[in-house]
Amino acid sequence: MTSLFAPEEYRRRIRESQQRMRAASIDVLLIASPENINYLTGYSGWSFYTPQLAILPVDADQPLLVLRAMDVACADFTVFLDPANVVGYPETWIGTAARHPMEFMTQLVRDRGWQRARLGVEKSAHFFTVRAYEILRAGLPDATFVDADLLVDWVRLVKSDAEIAIMRQAGVLAGCAMRAAVDKIAAGVRECDAAAALYHGQLAGTAGFGGSVPNSVLMATGEKTRAPHLKWTDEPFRANEAVTIELSGSRHQYHCALARTVYLGQPPAALLGVADIVQQGMSAVLERARPGVACEELVAAWGSVISQLGLQKSSRIGYSIGLCFQPTWLERTVSLQQGERTELAPNMTFHLMCGMWEGKDKFVMSETFRVTDGDAELLTDFPRGLLVKAA
Amino acid sequence: MTSLFAPEEYRRRIRESQQRMRAASIDVLLIASPENINYLTGYSGWSFYTPQLAILPVDADQPLLVLRAMDVACADFTVFLDPANVVGYPETWIGTAARHPMEFMTQLVRDRGWQRARLGVEKSAHFFTVRAYEILRAGLPDATFVDADLLVDWVRLVKSDAEIAIMRQAGVLAGCAMRAAVDKIAAGVRECDAAAALYHGQLAGTAGFGGSVPNSVLMATGEKTRAPHLKWTDEPFRANEAVTIELSGSRHQYHCALARTVYLGQPPAALLGVADIVQQGMSAVLERARPGVACEELVAAWGSVISQLGLQKSSRIGYSIGLCFQPTWLERTVSLQQGERTELAPNMTFHLMCGMWEGKDKFVMSETFRVTDGDAELLTDFPRGLLVKAA
Numbered sequence: 001m002t003s004l005f006a007p008e009e010y011r012r013r014i015r016e017s018q019q020r021m022r023a024a025s026i027d028v029l030l031i032a033s034p035e036n037i038n039y040l041t042g043y044s045g046w047s048f049y050t051p052q053l054a055i056l057p058v059d060a061d062q063p064l065l066v067l068r069a070m071d072v073a074c075a076d077f078t079v080f081l082d083p084a085n086v087v088g089y090p091e092t093w094i095g096t097a098a099r100h101p102m103e104f105m106t107q108l109v110r111d112r113g114w115q116r117a118r119l120g121v122e123k124s125a126h127f128f129t130v131r132a133y134e135i136l137r138a139g140l141p142d143a144t145f146v147d148a149d150l151l152v153d154w155v156r157l158v159k160s161d162a163e164i165a166i167m168r169q170a171g172v173l174a175g176c177a178m179r180a181a182v183d184k185i186a187a188g189v190r191e192c193d194a195a196a197a198l199y200h201g202q203l204a205g206t207a208g209f210g211g212s213v214p215n216s217v218l219m220a221t222g223e224k225t226r227a228p229h230l231k232w233t234d235e236p237f238r239a240n241e242a243v244t245i246e247l248s249g250s251r252h253q254y255h256c257a258l259a260r261t262v263y264l265g266q267p268p269a270a271l272l273g274v275a276d277i278v279q280q281g282m283s284a285v286l287e288r289a290r291p292g293v294a295c296e297e298l299v300a301a302w303g304s305v306i307s308q309l310g311l312q313k314s315s316r317i318g319y320s321i322g323l324c325f326q327p328t329w330l331e332r333t334v335s336l337q338q339g340e341r342t343e344l345a346p347n348m349t350f351h352l353m354c355g356m357w358e359g360k361d362k363f364v365m366s367e368t369f370r371v372t373d374g375d376a377e378l379l380t381d382f383p384r385g386l387l388v389k390a391a
Numbered sequence: 392m393t394s395l396f397a398p399e400e401y402r403r404r405i406r407e408s409q410q411r412m413r414a415a416s417i418d419v420l421l422i423a424s425p426e427n428i429n430y431l432t433g434y435s436g437w438s439f440y441t442p443q444l445a446i447l448p449v450d451a452d453q454p455l456l457v458l459r460a461m462d463v464a465c466a467d468f469t470v471f472l473d474p475a476n477v478v479g480y481p482e483t484w485i486g487t488a489a490r491h492p493m494e495f496m497t498q499l500v501r502d503r504g505w506q507r508a509r510l511g512v513e514k515s516a517h518f519f520t521v522r523a524y525e526i527l528r529a530g531l532p533d534a535t536f537v538d539a540d541l542l543v544d545w546v547r548l549v550k551s552d553a554e555i556a557i558m559r560q561a562g563v564l565a566g567c568a569m570r571a572a573v574d575k576i577a578a579g580v581r582e583c584d585a586a587a588a589l590y591h592g593q594l595a596g597t598a599g600f601g602g603s604v605p606n607s608v609l610m611a612t613g614e615k616t617r618a619p620h621l622k623w624t625d626e627p628f629r630a631n632e633a634v635t636i637e638l639s640g641s642r643h644q645y646h647c648a649l650a651r652t653v654y655l656g657q658p659p660a661a662l663l664g665v666a667d668i669v670q671q672g673m674s675a676v677l678e679r680a681r682p683g684v685a686c687e688e689l690v691a692a693w694g695s696v697i698s699q700l701g702l703q704k705s706s707r708i709g710y711s712i713g714l715c716f717q718p719t720w721l722e723r724t725v726s727l728q729q730g731e732r733t734e735l736a737p738n739m740t741f742h743l744m745c746g747m748w749e750g751k752d753k754f755v756m757s758e759t760f761r762v763t764d765g766d767a768e769l770l771t772d773f774p775r776g777l778l779v780k781a782a
Contacts, residue, residue, distance in 0.1 A: 192601025
């Protein structure tokens with residue numbers, strides 16, 4: 001088996017990361033984020049709950065990949081690396097207080113002669129722990145540690161055409177998932193049964209392709225729709241209540257997110273009004289989303305429309321989205337919020353998430369879109385507005 | 392809405408954690424692990440991709456819970472805490488390089504008068520980042536930081552009867568998931584369609600209850616069965632190949648894991664032989680699993696059986712299991728491996744995972760069990776051995 005993308009794609013990513021390393025005077029980059037490891041090597045074993053690192057010297061044509069011994073087999077089927085660049089640490093380093101796999105990796109860094117190097121580490125990566133960092137520092141007292149947080153993430157911000165092709169499939173899967181959920185929702189049906197339909201729709205996908213692990217699927221009903229990050233329960237849906245759903249289509253761990261609100265029965269006029277305002281606000285954002293426009297200008301376009309119509313939203317309206325393992329689907333580089341001056345460029349992809357949790361009538365709606373040379377390309381495709389079903 | 396467990400259950404957990412805090416001379420415990428936050432407060436918003444903390448003083452009857460502002464609503468529906476003990480930081484702290492939510496939390500620690508306290512932090516928690524720790528240290532130069540890694544996790548090791556009741560449901564859900572997957576698997580069916588059936592089975596569950604998010608579902612076929620941590624693809628299952636599946640039933644994020652191997656067609660005699668040896672080894676472990684027996688004695692029982700029959704396994708044969716969010720279902724306190732002298736006690740729960748990835752014939756089988764006063768109680772219930780289906 002081979003890596004998902006052609007070796008040239010990984011080599012370009014590596015070169016772009018190395019350019020950023022040079023700008024930060026980093027000799028060797030130690031990468032713990034599973035997304036960034038995958039991005040630079042292809043590795044897609046689901047093993048990031050154990051310590052692992054991709055180690056990228058600034059002048060190498062490939063990183064080293066250091067994994068738990070048993071996971072070297074996962075690399076065999078997913079990376080573009082030469083086998084000699086995949087190193088396993090013994091199983092005796094797992095699940096014990098007596099030693100820590102980062103001690104093995106520290107020794108490896110010494111063995112390679114990098115004990116006096118400037119080492120980049122990802123200080124906000126979820127799977128690079130404080131303890132791992134302390135072991136590295138203690139074992140490499142002559143090295144200089146540089147915060148390389150988000151260094152590779154910034155390279156990930158602009159997708160390649162090959163990545164966009166996968167993102168488009170993820171967008172289709174998001175639609176499959178939402179269709180299955182919306183079709184299942186009815187008064188008396190349990191929330192967990194709609195969640196089951198949603199996951200089934202996302203994973204089974206189409207005749208052409210199926211889905212990978214979808215993160216962070218959220219569902220709330222009735223009074224709970226004011227809570228943005230809850231999941232389904234065993235309770236039945238009830239007539240004359242709203243249901244909010246936020247989900248993603250996931251293809252090779254590339255995500256397109258999609259949110260909708262369903263109402264069971266005749267919706268209150270006020271809620272329909274909110275749905276209409278949000279729809280106008282989203283349209284204003286999508287119309288404005290062209291290369292060279294700063295992210296905060298999208299927020300201004302949104303704010304201008306909804307405030308004129310009497311609504312407010314204090315949280316961001318989206319963020320960059322793409323390759324993610326767990327626990328979320330968002331990229332941590334760019335948000336659609338005030339003060340974010342990053343300019344849109346072709347093949348950036350965003351989740352435009354208009355969650356209205358603050359006013360009296362709760363409503364969520366979102367799309368995932370791609371920046372092109374011209375008009376934004378919608379990657380998600382599902383009827384907009386409040387989705388009304390007979391109770 | 393109310394918390395999952397009665398307030399008295401949370402109070403007991405808090406008291407037991409505080410006993411461990413006293414033993415380590417910790418004044419205030421800063422908890423970032425989503426499992427431990429949930430364990431001590433009930434909080435189950437899916438928001439741990441943003442910084443959040445439960446802050447437990449050694450003499451308080453409740454922790455403080457510090458969340459992103461919008462997630463306070465998630466707390467309203469899930470925690471047992473007094474509303475005054477849930478604090479939200481403003482949305483302007485999210486998704487920006489200009490400030491970090493941990494600065495807000497550092498100020499809160501100062502405002503409460505803990506700037507000279509001995510503060511416990513979870514140095515191996517996945518969602519407590521190096522950057523968060525550096526901000527805490529910089530903002531609290533007079534505090535003493537103590538490694539409180541796994542402090543609450545050790546309390547979690549022995550489940551309450553209320554937790555065991557939920558674990559039993561998770562075990563039933565694991566069976567639902569495996570049944571749905573095994574029924575779907577056939578030559579020509581895509582792996583992703585079996586994954587879709589698996590998730591559907593787990594989430595829809597039974598007429599009495601459904602499932603929560605199942606972590607880390609793994610599936611491999613043919614040559615790839617030597618890789619322990621891969622997921623499904625779009626490829627069809629093939630006749631005369633094995634399929635390995637490792638999954639969990641998940642109920643309120645309590646997990647029971649279950650692994651099985653399916654063979655499509657007439658299985659090779661050697662593979663049937665391995666299945667038989669593993670089954671004998673597992674039985675030896677389960678018979679030995681009684682209170683007072685050290686974990687490593689279970690491993691010795693296993694090793695004695697399988698080595699006599701000609702097999703070896705260099706990785707651990709299991710670990711404590713229970714409450715987990717993402718990315719895994721395992722607890723990090725106790726492994727079933729050589730050198731682990733922790734003694735079994737009633738209401739500990741283990742995933743006995745016999746993954747044979749090293750020999751010529753790959754085979755996985757596992758059960759989740761509870762330690763009782765007498766014989767081990769199986770929480771998972773599925774036919775053992777190699778599952779053979781006509782190709």
